Amino acid sequence: MSAYNLNESYDSYRTVDLEARAASASPYELVLVLFDGLLDELxxxxxxxxxxxxxxxxxxxxxxxxxLGGLNGALDYENGGELVQGLARLYDYCIYRLSDVSVSLSLEGLDEVVGLLGVLREGWEGVNATRK
Structure with a gap:
């Protein structure tokens, strides 16, 4: 099996797995699914x-x-207050850094975004755990 076919098979599996997880997810679990997909793609x-x-x-x-655009667009700006404003700024910063990484090929910039999003994911995981 060629590397291309292997990658194609993995992508198909990952898509089915994400669709299954998303179909049965609460809104908080859905955010975690998005973060998992985002960190995997990074x-x-x-x-x-x-x-x-x-x-x-x-x-x-x-x-x-x-x-990141989807996560940012899903924020409740009307009811979220300062927390939502902070998340929006953080998502915007990650978008800015990844746009720079695309041109500069900076692994340090990529690692910075991974670190920030990893901390955010842990926070969402904590929120999800308290909602159960």
């Missing part, structure tokens, strides 16, 4: 940069930017 983008696969890097970063 790891793939890192691999593409390291292997100098720039077209695939661009596709991975585009997926990441779309997920």
């Amino acid at each position: 790891a793939r983008a890192r691999g593409h940069i390291e292997a100098k696969r720039y077209q695939q890097k661009g596709q991975s970063l585009e997926k990441c930017l779309n997920i």
